[in-house]
Amino acid sequence: MNPNDLMALPVPPALALGLFGLTFVVHMLFLGLLVAALWARVGAEWGKKDLYAVEPLHRAGVLAFSTTITAGVAPLLFVQVLYGKYFYSSSISIGFPWLAIVGYLLVGFYSLYLWRWRWEKSGGPSGAGKVFVLLTILCVIAIGFTYSWNYLQSLSSAPWTQAVRHSKVGQRLVGYGGAAAIASGAWVMWLGHSWRNDRKTPTGAAIASIAGGVLALGWASSSQFAIGDWGMAGWILILGAGFLSLAAGIIGLFRRIGLARWPAALATVAALTGLVIQRESYRLIMLAGDYDSATVAVRPQWGAFAMFVVVLLLGIATLVWLLRVVRDAQRAMWT
Amino acid sequence: MNFPIFDPGPMGLSSLVAVIAIVHVLIAHFAVGGGIAIPWLEARAIRTNDRVLGDFLHKYSRFLILFSFVAGAVTGVGIWFVIAIASPEAITVLIRQFVWAWATEWVFFIVEITSGYVYYFYWDRMSPKTHVRVGIVYAVSAWMSLFVINGILTFMLTPGDWLATGSFWDAWLNPTFWPSLFLRTVSALALAGIFVAVVANLDRSLDREKGRHIIEAGSVFLVPLALMIPLSVWYFAVAPHKASQLALGGAVAMTMFFGFGILASTLVGLYAYFGLIKNRRYINLETALLLAAIAFVATASMEYVREGIRKPFIIYDYMYANGLKVDEVDKINQSGFFEAKPVVAHEFDHLAATPEERGRVIYQVECQRCHAVDGYNAIRPLIATWDAEMIKFNTRRLNRLKGFMPPFAGSESDLNDLVAYLSTLRTANWQAGAAKSESKGGGQ
Numbered sequence: 001m002n003p004n005d006l007m008a009l010p011v012p013p014a015l016a017l018g019l020f021g022l023t024f025v026v027h028m029l030f031l032g033l034l035v036a037a038l039w040a041r042v043g044a045e046w047g048k049k050d051l052y053a054v055e056p057l058h059r060a061g062v063l064a065f066s067t068t069i070t071a072g073v074a075p076l077l078f079v080q081v082l083y084g085k086y087f088y089s090s091s092i093s094i095g096f097p098w099l100a101i102v103g104y105l106l107v108g109f110y111s112l113y114l115w116r117w118r119w120e121k122s123g124g125p126s127g128a129g130k131v132f133v134l135l136t137i138l139c140v141i142a143i144g145f146t147y148s149w150n151y152l153q154s155l156s157s158a159p160w161t162q163a164v165r166h167s168k169v170g171q172r173l174v175g176y177g178g179a180a181a182i183a184s185g186a187w188v189m190w191l192g193h194s195w196r197n198d199r200k201t202p203t204g205a206a207i208a209s210i211a212g213g214v215l216a217l218g219w220a221s222s223s224q225f226a227i228g229d230w231g232m233a234g235w236i237l238i239l240g241a242g243f244l245s246l247a248a249g250i251i252g253l254f255r256r257i258g259l260a261r262w263p264a265a266l267a268t269v270a271a272l273t274g275l276v277i278q279r280e281s282y283r284l285i286m287l288a289g290d291y292d293s294a295t296v297a298v299r300p301q302w303g304a305f306a307m308f309v310v311v312l313l314l315g316i317a318t319l320v321w322l323l324r325v326v327r328d329a330q331r332a333m334w335t
Numbered sequence: 336m337n338f339p340i341f342d343p344g345p346m347g348l349s350s351l352v353a354v355i356a357i358v359h360v361l362i363a364h365f366a367v368g369g370g371i372a373i374p375w376l377e378a379r380a381i382r383t384n385d386r387v388l389g390d391f392l393h394k395y396s397r398f399l400i401l402f403s404f405v406a407g408a409v410t411g412v413g414i415w416f417v418i419a420i421a422s423p424e425a426i427t428v429l430i431r432q433f434v435w436a437w438a439t440e441w442v443f444f445i446v447e448i449t450s451g452y453v454y455y456f457y458w459d460r461m462s463p464k465t466h467v468r469v470g471i472v473y474a475v476s477a478w479m480s481l482f483v484i485n486g487i488l489t490f491m492l493t494p495g496d497w498l499a500t501g502s503f504w505d506a507w508l509n510p511t512f513w514p515s516l517f518l519r520t521v522s523a524l525a526l527a528g529i530f531v532a533v534v535a536n537l538d539r540s541l542d543r544e545k546g547r548h549i550i551e552a553g554s555v556f557l558v559p560l561a562l563m564i565p566l567s568v569w570y571f572a573v574a575p576h577k578a579s580q581l582a583l584g585g586a587v588a589m590t591m592f593f594g595f596g597i598l599a600s601t602l603v604g605l606y607a608y609f610g611l612i613k614n615r616r617y618i619n620l621e622t623a624l625l626l627a628a629i630a631f632v633a634t635a636s637m638e639y640v641r642e643g644i645r646k647p648f649i650i651y652d653y654m655y656a657n658g659l660k661v662d663e664v665d666k667i668n669q670s671g672f673f674e675a676k677p678v679v680a681h682e683f684d685h686l687a688a689t690p691e692e693r694g695r696v697i698y699q700v701e702c703q704r705c706h707a708v709d710g711y712n713a714i715r716p717l718i719a720t721w722d723a724e725m726i727k728f729n730t731r732r733l734n735r736l737k738g739f740m741p742p743f744a745g746s747e748s749d750l751n752d753l754v755a756y757l758s759t760l761r762t763a764n765w766q767a768g769a770a771k772s773e774s775k776g777g778g779q
Contacts, residue, residue: 006501006653007427010434019438059456066448069408070441076415077437080430085338088423091416092341099420102355102413109405160339304435304503308442315442318472322446322453325469329460 013293023074032183037061090153108139157290181220186268189213345710359410366403368527370477374470424658528556554611560604646739655741694756
């Protein structure tokens with residue numbers, strides 16, 4: 001056995017890149033749900049006391065934080081497969097601030113739970129509740145900032161030689177936040193459309209939710225203009241998809257159309273896909289000359305890949321069953 | 336593939352990894368054991384119409400979710416972060432060999448957390464039968480996560496035929512896979528049983544009799560601890576002989592930790608059987624916490640032993656703990672450190688540098704992964720009483736003097752550079768010590 005073969009890629013780079021993109025979009029969708037839940041908590045703490053959706057939002061927030069982390073593990077895995085050399089070097093160059101993400105995650109996650117307990121104890125908004133909401137938001141921003149920093153730091157054949165300006169990281173964070181906001185708008189809108197159609201929820205709550213989603217989508221799609229050198233093709237895709245979902249949302253404000261949520265959701269997925277493609281294209285442009293996927297040694301592990309595919313299919317079937325269990329449980333609660 | 340070097344100061348890289356890894360292992364084991372215990376006990380509660388046990392399990396599942404889903408998931412990601420910084424060469428090998436194992440584990444983990452949340456948030460909102468089924472999905476997916484990850488962890492000690500074949504299956508289903516899986520399962524169940532006692536004591540709605548009833552129900556998960564000795568014998572029988580020797584007397588610290596881990600586990604298992612199940616004794620909160628502390632220390636000890644007996648390797652017979660591959664050492668010896676191992680930590684011109692500066696870089700690459708200058712496993716006190724000649728003598732024979740140390744890799748000139756740098760540490764130490772004695776003498 002040639003020892004060098006042991007370092008060959010276990011997967012063709014194109015497949016790894018495709019899986020990276022797919023799982024990154026899923027990660028962004030859950031991040032959007034988390035952002036939506038955080039917005040709702042801000043509304044609960046600083047807005048009306050009798051917020052309609054505190055309980056579902058609490059569940060959504062906890063689930064979203066958990067699934068965002070879990071869904072984020074897969075792109076983190078494929079980034080290491082594809083760009084390990086750059087990713088590790090940039091992580092080492094950043095050092096302790098990179099490791100601090102573990103602390104941000106712990107504080108942010110536990111603050112979500114603490115907010116719920118505080119809300120129940122005080123029966124509504126409270127000073128401590130506001131602190132917990134702010135803590136979670138700050139932690140999410142800090143995590144986004146550090147990831148953006150690592151991404152920019154890794155866009156070099158020698159990450160340790162470049163000092164990435166924090167202002168540039170901030171600019172990148174606006175783009176990343178914009179993508180999360182697009183997804184959050186779609187989630188809020190989806191919830192509003194569902195409420196609008198179930199005929200049990202007050203119409204005002206449903207309309208407010210759709211309007212919130214429309215605002216988020218509009219702002220987030222427009223903000224992509226502000227972030228700079230990310231390529232016109234990507235802009236057109238993002239804006240096209242973003243405004244398509246926006247239009248679907250606006251229609252939903254005036255008409256009770258169950259199907260209105262689907263084009264909005266699909267357009268959001270398309271927008272996020274555009275952002276991810278743009279992000280990776282930018283990386284490949286920056287690493288051109290040092291990284292060439294065509295020349296990387298590949299020794300595919302198709303047997304292990306087959307195991308993954310089988311488990312994935314079984315996992316999806318189990319998740320579908322779990323969702324059906326949840327749907328039946330909710331129906332039983334309503335009747 | 337070379338990487339820059341991260342210096343965490345006195346904390347040391349290995350202690351940084353150890354802290355996060357041990358915390359994660361404890362929580363992850365509890366997640367697996369708790370996942371198996373809950374549906375098992377719920378099925379029993381339904382079968383015997385035991386409402387007290389059923390209500391308790393709802394609270395227990397909340398504890399499990401708060402503890403394992405948050406801290407467990409986060410520290411799991413944290414391990415990747417810290418290993419990537421501490422040992423990028425090793426994680427590169429692991430990622431490339433096990434990307435599909437990790438991806439498979441990721442699927443199990445998604446199912447695990449989804450079923451866990453459905454189980455907790457929809458308590459009493461579905462039929463008991465369906466609820467137990469959701470619990471079983473959680474238990475199976477949690478244990479399968481362990482199943483997958485166990486293969487990656489054991490690979491590092493026993494890569495087995497992988498060294499010759501490079502096959503994923505040889506790497507994953509390696510010689511210590513099965514004994515390690517059973518050892519971890521026993522440990523996971525025990526943690527779940529102990530936390531039944533802890534949570535039962537924290538539940539103010541339970542009187543002593545109800546508490547005793549629940550603790551007895553949970554104590555069955557402690558009994559398998561009695562299997563720790565035969566399972567350990569199996570584990571060491573298939574582990575590399577040199578590694579087993581380290582735990583069985585070859586290295587004092589490891590032997591002590593191993594002895595403590597085995598003894599504590601066996602005693603807790605016997606106590607559970609004779610004290611809790613046979614004689615129906617009650618455990619109060621203090622005792623339950625003491626048992627939890629013993630179980631934590633025992634698990635941490637066994638993890639320490641698992642990491643320790645692998646030395647001087649990080650991947651046995653393939654890569655040393657300092658990230659140098661076994662087949663790389665000869666090349667470095669022949670061509671010299673800076674020719675064979677270009678250091679990318681900084682723009683370093685070794686031709687223009689002083690011997691001490693070159694030695695410092697060699698120290699950072701070859702020694703710093705395990706030895707901080709001052710602090711964790713510090714190098715300064717180790718060489719405090721050695722003169723330059725002794726440092727050189729010992730460093731040249733490092734792997735022969737201490738079996739758990741990797742060999743020095745470099746030419747005679749590189750060795751002189753390293754000795755020059757280490758001598759500056761020793762001198763500084765002597766100067767500091769001398770100044771201290773002087774000031775004490777002056778004060779008198």
